[in-house]
Amino acid sequence: MKEIVMADHAGFCFGVKRAVDAIRGALERGEPNVWTIGLPIHNPQEVERLQAMGLRVAQSETEVPAGARVFIRAHGESRAVLKALRDKGAKVEETTCPFVSRAQELASVLSEQGYHIVLLGDRDHPEIRGIMGHVNGSAVTLDVVADEAGAEALPRRGKVALISQTTQREERLAAVAGALVRRAGELHVCNTICKATVERQEAVRALVGHVDGVVLIGGRASANTGKLRDIAEASGLDVLWVEDAGELEESRGWFDNRGRIGIAAGASTPEWLIKDISSKIASM
Numbered sequence: 001m002k003e004i005v006m007a008d009h010a011g012f013c014f015g016v017k018r019a020v021d022a023i024r025g026a027l028e029r030g031e032p033n034v035w036t037i038g039l040p041i042h043n044p045q046e047v048e049r050l051q052a053m054g055l056r057v058a059q060s061e062t063e064v065p066a067g068a069r070v071f072i073r074a075h076g077e078s079r080a081v082l083k084a085l086r087d088k089g090a091k092v093e094e095t096t097c098p099f100v101s102r103a104q105e106l107a108s109v110l111s112e113q114g115y116h117i118v119l120l121g122d123r124d125h126p127e128i129r130g131i132m133g134h135v136n137g138s139a140v141t142l143d144v145v146a147d148e149a150g151a152e153a154l155p156r157r158g159k160v161a162l163i164s165q166t167t168q169r170e171e172r173l174a175a176v177a178g179a180l181v182r183r184a185g186e187l188h189v190c191n192t193i194c195k196a197t198v199e200r201q202e203a204v205r206a207l208v209g210h211v212d213g214v215v216l217i218g219g220r221a222s223a224n225t226g227k228l229r230d231i232a233e234a235s236g237l238d239v240l241w242v243e244d245a246g247e248l249e250e251s252r253g254w255f256d257n258r259g260r261i262g263i264a265a266g267a268s269t270p271e272w273l274i275k276d277i278s279s280k281i282a283s284m
């Protein structure tokens with residue numbers, strides 16, 4: 001038997017829960033033609049459940065039929081995608097997380113005010129693509145950097161606004177801001193990292209010294225789960241990252257000589273999955 005130490009904040013954040021509840025609600029009411037563009041959350045097990053209830057997932061807005069009811073993911077979409085959906089007669093359900101909407105709005109307003117926008121985050125992540133799609137102006141008014149080194153490589157400019165992907169680490173935002181201070185005549189820093197992200201990161205750090213290892217539960221494509229892994233490892237914790245209970249069996253050896261197991265989970269991990277995996281670990 002293992003002792004379980006649950007991180008203080010783990011699993012669905014406010015924004016993901018809000019979007020998933022809206023989608024599930026529509027499906028439970030038997031509404032037809034319920035769509036998302038891309039997977040609604042980075043958790044394959046929860047997505048399978050929603051698809052079994054009737055959710056249709058399009059790869060892009062071009063696949064969505066007229067008359068579809070399209071739930072916008074918590075990550076948000078660009079203005080161009082929203083317009084294309086409305087133009088083809090789809091009903092858009094705006095379930096973008098309000099924290100992401102704030103980052104989009106800042107990008108829009110500050111680019112209109114003549115700021116060169118620097119986004120801190122992963123260029124290929126849907127949230128960053130959505131924020132990029134709210135910048136008003138030509139593409140030359142925008143850069144995406146992944147870290148301090150990326151910021152160091154940027155040319156010097158006049159007015160610069162730094163906006164972060166909501167799931168970034170605060171230390172990294174501070175380091176990038178420090179690099180940009182030397183490259184801008186005026187620097188406007190927007191801390192758009194959301195509270196749910198900070199809480200989950202602090203909860204992982206708080207496990208140090210209390211556990212013999214941490215099982216991190218979350219989808220492999222989940223950016224915020226990846227950041228939790230980085231933080232846990234940087235804090236000296238041994239981490240086992242699993243997506244579902246089936247992976248525990250393959251990693252049985254990891255549990256040898258570990259009595260107290262910490263449990264952490266990304267913001268897109270549903271509670272039922274955390275309970276399922278935790279109870280299996282407890283009985284190992």
Ligand code: SF4
Binds near residue numbers: 195
């Ligand atoms: S991690 Fe934060 S910004 Fe992202 S969906 Fe959750 S609450 Fe919203």
